[in-house]
Amino acid sequence: MATIITVLYYLMVGYFALCFIWNFLRSKKWQTEVLYLLALLPFLLRLFRLK
């Protein structure tokens, strides 16, 4: 059960990471662009199993 939850969790993390990248690319305000990149960082660290 824990394995299934973990796989689903990583899929979710990947999905949110893509959402942040997508929103970063669509954004027209520099403040939100910075915000999306900062929010993206922990998601990438988790996705690559670094932290």
Place this chain on the structure above:
Amino acid sequence: MPERYMSRKIIFTALFLPLFIFSGLSFYRSRHLKEPVVAGPGVLEVRKLSHYFPGIKGSINDASVYLLGNGGAGQGSVLILGGSHPEEPAGRLAAWIIVENAVVNAGRVFVILTANPSASTSTRPGGAYPPDYAIKTPWGERKFRQGDRWSNPLDQWPDPEVYIHYPSRQQLAYMDIRNQNRTWPGRAKGTMTERTCHAMTRMIIEENIDLVIDLHEAELQYPVISTIVAHQKGEDIAALASMMISAEEGFQIGVEYSPVALRGLSHREIGDHTQAIPLLLETPEPFLDATRGKTDRELLLSGKDEFVMKAGKHGLLFEKIDENGWPIDVRVGRHLSSIIQILRVWTELHPEKPIVMTGVPRYTEVIEKGTGFYLKNPSEAPANRVFYE
């Protein structure tokens, strides 16, 4: 998309990538830092914990077990646990010094330097911990992973809403399902941390281990500090050792009795589920106090902190602290002298099952020469005597 937007995004991405790469590299290096161990004259064999329970094989928590002595069964035997909580470095360093220096003249000494290897590969989220620390030696520096109190979430996840301890079914804090000192005696089909405890419980039973000494450190705002926590089976040993330490070693140490109603701790469950007598040692570590200042390597090793001192002036601490702090040498020395005296008391009470260990420095020697003095140079040791944690 207008070109000015695209140019800005390229610049932001160029700034973001180094941030990601450097932070990622820092975490990766911290998680994979190899810590050398030079097997001392007393080490007969190094085996894996999966030797006792194959269910842990292949996991990061398949810890190394260092066996010191003459290997014969039917003698007195002790298991010394360092790194149940790797963020408490004095326990690991004391165990390291034993493995690299001790000679066992009677009995058997089992040492696990990192009882929860997974917890040694991460640091506390939001705690601003350093990734590692270095101990100065006469030949250079020895670097160690900082570690955390809990198993790395990369190795064991998810946490439940409430952690229900096995087998007592007591409800504990959710994150303590990754706390190795809340998952004793463990279970074969449990989480990684529970399986690690199960493997150690199997080892204690199979090797007929008499004593288990679990090495810890505590914040000064925690009442269980500078003490030996004893299961009721070990009250006499703890009380006698406390008296001997206070009389001969140059520092005071108290005795606390393991609460019957608090489950999952080594000093409770090992005593209840095996033949062994568990004792848990606590030294003061200001680095762990919530009111600490800058959480850096200096604080970890010197134990000096003006804010913790101020808390002491307001009567908020359970242990004294002054401008001298609680240096790592003091904390390591306390653990080593406590172990020496506990084994001495054991041998006096059980002359038919002696455990006699020499070559281990005492409190005053560690303070005089430093912890690093007793760490061996891996580059000068034969390759087959160097192991890695």
